[in-house]
Amino acid sequence: MPHVTVWERDDGTNRPVYQVGGKSFVFFRTARPDAFDPDTGERYDDVIMIWVESEEEKLALVSDESNPFFTTPHFDGHPSVLVRASELGGLSRQELTEIIQDAWLSRASNRRATTWLEEHRLG
Template identity: 55%
Template sequence: MTARPARLADLAEIALGLPEVQEGTTWGRPAYVVRKKAFVHFREPRPDAVDPDTGERMDDVICFSVGDQNDKDALVASESPWFTTPHFDGYNAVLLRERDLGRLTRRELEEVVTDAWAARAPKRLVEAYFDEA
């Protein structure tokens, strides 16, 4: 059986299926938030993320929290659509263009979103979630 490519609707379904997650906003853009902490958010076009083909600011960048620098390095180093910019040096997050969601499987997206949630949610909430799973 072939794994299904991830879709934008999957992102919402996965994020909202995690404990205490709400849709919110960060800097006026959509975000998924656990106890007032965003773990996935849609970035506004910024000068640090420019499309190499057009020279235009990317308007479809999604930011995902990660647990630590090792997690970040592993995602960015893999042959995948994950990337970072100098703006995120020292910050535990990776970036993904919305147009590249389909390069991931739904299962891969679920793993990264769950890890992003776990990186920002309170420890007790994370422990309870994984104990139940």
């Protein structure tokens, strides 16, 4: 995607944040208490947060049991879904591409989004 910058943390965790115009659209999280294995209580250390366009899109993604997306109460009202990196194999390359493109579009400026959509004959 155009105009993407990658912000690398300086804490040695190698968990990048992908941004467009200074706005994050994909964020690799550190282990947090809100995402954990329900059987062991162990915090997931491979959670990726991906922005979505709307609450409706979020609900559609997390309610579809055929995909690996989830959310936690910490993200109630936030336009994003969570996915474990270890579960990305449950998505096709096309599905993952569309999710990332949609995340970028949800955060890019109107001008950038319109230009990209027109260039790809989607607008």
